[in-house]
Amino acid sequence: MTASSVEQLRKEGNELFKCGDYEGALSAYTQALGLGATPQDQAILHRNLAACHLKLEDYDKAETEASKAIEKDGGDVKALYRRSQALEKLGRLDQAVLDLQRCVSLEPKNKVFQEALRSIGGQIQEKVRYMSSTDAKVEQMFQILLDPEEKGTEKKQKASQNLVVLAREDAGAEKIFRSNGVQLLQRLLDTGETDLMLAALRTLVGICSEHQSRTVATLSVLGTRRVVSILGVENQAVSLAACHLLQVIFDALKEGVKKGFRGKEGAIIVDPARELKVLINNLLELLTEVGVSGQGRDNALTLLIKIVPRKSPKDPNNSLTLWVIDQGLKKILEVGGSLQDPPGELAVTANSRMSASILLSKLFDDLKCDAERENFHRLCENYINFWKEPVMGSHGPYGVLQMKIGVERPCRFIPLMFTSSSYGQTSGLWLGRNKTVATLSVLGTRRVVSILGVENQAVSLAACHLLQVIFDALKEGVKKGFRGKEGAIIVDPARELKVLINNLLELLTEVGVSGQGRDNALTLLIKIVPRKSPKDPNNSLTLWVIDQGLKKILEVGGSLQDPPGELAVTANSRMSASILLSKLFDDLKCDAERENFHRLCENYIKSWFEGQGLAGKLRAIQTVSCLLQGPCDAGNRALELSGVMESVIALCASEQEEEQLVAVEALIHAAGKAKRASFITANGVSLLKDLYKRSEKDSIRIRALVGLCKLGSAGGTDFSMKQFAEGSTLKLAKQCRKWLCNDQIDAGTRRWAVEGLAYLTFDADVKEEFVADEAALKALFQLSRSEERSVLFAVASALVNCTNSYDYEEPDPKMVELAKYAKQHLPEQHPKDKPSFVRARVKKLLAAGVVSAMTCMVKTESPVLTNSCRELLCRVFLALVEEVEDRGTVVAQGGGKALLPLALEGTEVGQTKAAQALAKLTITSNPEMTFPGERIYEVVRPLVSLLHLNCSGLQNFEALMALTNLAGISERLRQKILKEKAVPMIEGYMFEEHEMIRRAATECMCNLAMSKEVQDLFEAQGNDRLKLLVLYSGEDDELLRRAAAGGLAMLTSMRPSLCSRIPQVTTHWLEILQALLLSPNQELQHRGVVVVLNMVDASKEIASTLMESEVLEILSVLAKGEEGPVTRAAAACLGKSMEYGLIQPNQDKK
Secondary structure: OOHHHHHHHHHHHHHHHHOOOHHHHHHHHHHHHOOOOOHHHHHHHHHHHHHHHHHOOOHHHHHHHHHHHHHHOOOOHHHHHHHHHHHHHOOOHHHHHHHHHHHHHHOOOOHHHHHHHHHHHHHHHHHHHHHHOHHHHHHHHHHHHOOHHHOOOHHHHHHHHHHHHHHHOHHHHHHHHHOOHHHHHHHHHHHOOHHHHHHHHHHHHHHHOOOHHHHHHHHHHHOHHHHHHHOOOOOHHHHHHHHHHHHHHHHHHHHHHHHOOOHHHHHHOOOHHHHHHHHHHHHHHHHOOOOOOHHHHHHHHHHHHHHOOOOOOOOOOOHHHHHHHHHHHHHHHHHHOOOOOOOOOOOOOOOHHHHHHHHHHHHHHOOOOHHHHHHHHHHHHHHHHHHHOOOOOOOHHHHHHHHOOOOOOOOOOOOOOOOHHHHHHHOOOOOOOOOHHHHHHHHOHHHHHHHOOOOOHHHHHHHHHHHHHHHHHHHHHHHHOOOHHHHHHOOOHHHHHHHHHHHHHHHHOOOOOOHHHHHHHHHHHHHHOOOOOOOOOOOHHHHHHHHHHHHHHHHHHOOOOOOOOOOOOOOOHHHHHHHHHHHHHHOOOOHHHHHHHHHHHHHHHHHHHOOOHHHHHHHHHHHHHHHHHOOHHHHHHHHOOOOHHHHHHHHOOOOOHHHHHHHHHHHHHHHOOHHHHHHHHHHOHHHHHHHHHHOOOHHHHHHHHHHHHHHHOOOOOOOOOOOOOOOHHHHHHHHHHHHHHOOOOOHHHHHHHHHHHHHHOOOHHHHHHHHHOHHHHHHHHHHHHOOOHHHHHHHHHHHHHHOOOOOOOOOOHHHHHHHHHOOOOOOOOOHHHOHHHHHHHHHHHHHHOHHHHHHHHHOOOOOOOOHHHHHHHHHHHHHHOOOHHHHHHHHHOOHHHHHHHHHHOOOHHHHHHHHHHHHHHHHHOOHHHHOOOOHHHHOHHHHHHOOOOOOOHHHHHHHHHHHHHHHOOOHHHHHHHHHOOOHHHHHHHOOOOOHHHHHHHHHHHHHHOOOHHHHHHHHOOOOOHHHHHHHHOOOOOHHHHHHHHHHHHHHHHHOHHHHHHHHHHOOOHHHHHHHHHOOOOHHHHHHHHHHHHHHHHHOHHHHHHHHOOOHHHHHHHHHOOOOOHHHHHHHHHHHHHHHHOOOOOOOOOO
16 A cells, blocks of 8 residues: 555544544545554544544543554644643543643643643642642542552542541531531441541541441441451451441440430431440340451450440449340350350450459449349359259360359359369459459458469569559558548558558569569569669658668579579569669668668678579579669678679670579670679770680670670760770771671570660761771661561660760850869760761661651551650750751651650650651651641641740741741631630740740741631730730841831731720820831831731821821822832821821822
């Protein structure tokens, strides 16, 4: 076929197109393409095919054909225009506008292109307005969540978070509800995906909270059974979320029972009492359903505990309790009597039986008369007899175990049996009035404490909880004394308290007690023995415990883990003993008491060290380690005992791994004390080096390395305190980095390399080499993301050292001179710790991706992420955002998102540091981009926390600046600031002596003045808020004047009544307004003339006063100036005065 055939088909297609036969034209162009057309002809044919598809409204194909034409000829303006038309129809306006801009650039005089560009620009603006509305946001969130292609994406996670946050505000919850939200949320629940179900349930909680009509409508859509069934799922988080939702629903129904539903609610639920019973009945049914998770059963019991019994005995109606006893008592007893994890049984947790006990107790306490209580007894006895009687028959021994949930009459229920065979089923279970004194008198002190030592961890923990409650009651009895029945049973609560504590101390050294039980006993002693406050003058209990039990505590602290014939201890036992010893030592009040403590410790260590052979020496050294980790003064004294330190050094060279471990750990703990470091440097360094080089045991080599690192950092950041020769710490650090970068070694072993670096990075030379080693930084960040979570604290410590974000105060030069004169040692800063070096290190860390690594660390859901660890991360984040140019990098890598949880949870210092970092980000970047979606509203609370008086002036200033930015964005954000009660604090800072803080507070108030509530405050009688703004408008500080005058202009515009009060607040008001009008600064001039215009508009009387002053002449001059806002406002003032008849049009000419 020839080119003429192609041309003929193209012309035929053109004619068909003109006649409106688009299908025929499509066929002709397609045939022409198949005849081997030239590239130029192909471009024309694809362009024509695009035109056909546009007419046939097949916009996807139109876009495809136009794109093919553009590939052949990039300057084909018709193809570009047709693709823009297709893209516009497909809703891809951002891409369509690019094509149209290209068309206009190619043919700038083409009016069709210009008009299309204007049209699409308007559409984009409309779309932006629509997308910014809450309705659009809600619709967009649901589209993302219900889109199967978005599964598991970050976009989906962000949408679910935004939906939950939006539902917390009443206005947002109403928007979701009115946007068919409940039906859409039901679809999310039906997906079965954990994240989506959590988002749906948490959003439903927001919809139903404190809103009866929405609750009733939600219940009618979802159905009672559907909501309750979610409670029984295996996923713990989903079950808890469903529990929270049901609590909200119950609250609404109970309110309906009291007041009755009206209107729409009444149309849906005629009898709220009946609906309440239906819900409760579903919960009771759930208790005994097979397939329900143990956590779900616990949540159902928790709900029943909260909602069934009367809140007050004054309420005469206990009919709901009676109904639950009648319908569900057997079901509750069945949960209470279930064994944990037997085949074919109900799934229960360690807490299920306790929850059942509490519910039964509350039901029994809610009964009003003997007849009701007798019925309760009868039902319980019938149930127990059912399992008890045929012991040798079908129920077998399981019936006996069921019986052991035991019920005792007449007035209280306590455990009947605590035999060794039934600990797993009966620990801590009692029903009814578990009066502490009565329970203790029946069970016996020794009996209760002995349960603590059983092997079963859940039982031991339950016993620990019971003992804590008993201790609290006895301590209260010591303070106030027991009366009535309690006094008849326990005459001397202080003595009973000591008996209990003595039993705990005895338990510590009993053979056969589990390691977990020993830990629980130590935990109890930590909580109950030392004084809660130094203001309490009585530390007699501490002295008594030291006298009776110090040796027993030291015995646990000195025990080796898992040796034959030794006390059973866990990995945490020695640390718990150290904490208890430290708290006891800190609770001593005078030197004589402390000297007694030292004497007892030394005597104990000597008793093992002398004449007990090698095993005794090992125990003595382990005890010294325990003291060094706790009361270090006592540990240092013990180290000075004859032969102890020498034995530690000697045992480091032992051939036995266990002996080496004890000695090396003691050496490491001793190295942490500056007063011992020099001795160890002289005597132990060579041994540690030898161990590191020659030992074949990794466990020994690692500890030796950490010991060397710790010794090398004993001087901390003090440049003058060097324990090793020049360059030695650098060699240690190099070895740590080498070990860290070796990915052939398991993460648990590499963790120790990070521990070593955490010590060594006190040295600025080490910091410089570390941040310059990209491979080491990459390995560090990868390790922080691994499953080896115990490394987090060490990683955070190393980063704090590298960024110098620890607390450091520059010494007073005068004090430095005085110290030099007195020949006192002064800490010296390393030259490489100067700000310029710190900034350079921060830049390198940012380039290596430190923010991404820290963001992952913050997301860690592990107990290892302690509050102390969180504080370290907060310090690093604050150091990273110190420089303005670095803040964009921090935001881009997710720093803003990570800072929010840090600012809301952790230590007080950590929260403050994180809040300050948030303030710095909010000041210099667009808050809507830094904290997208609903996250921006979570920033307000941390910022307001920086306004408290215990924060520094810089923190106050940065918080005020950040709040100023937020207050200028939207009314919703202003309302959030008001809700956090920030206004009184901002007003307080308006009186601050520091001019920058005063100015920032005034600017913030100026932006907040757009809110009705703030305007009401200014309009209220009997306050000087307006006076302060007027006076500040006349200050010398130009920025302060601008802020105050802006607030004044805003308020007088919104509240005309304030205009008449301006002349009353100060006699200098006219001078201040004239000064504003005459200011060379156009912004001040504009604010001043707006205030005058508002005053003239408000009252003829005020206008008359102004026109009789020099203001008239100033306005006349301003009105003749160059066209602008000042000129127009001045002319408007004069025009209004003419309307009043105060001036004549030709007055200036005369």
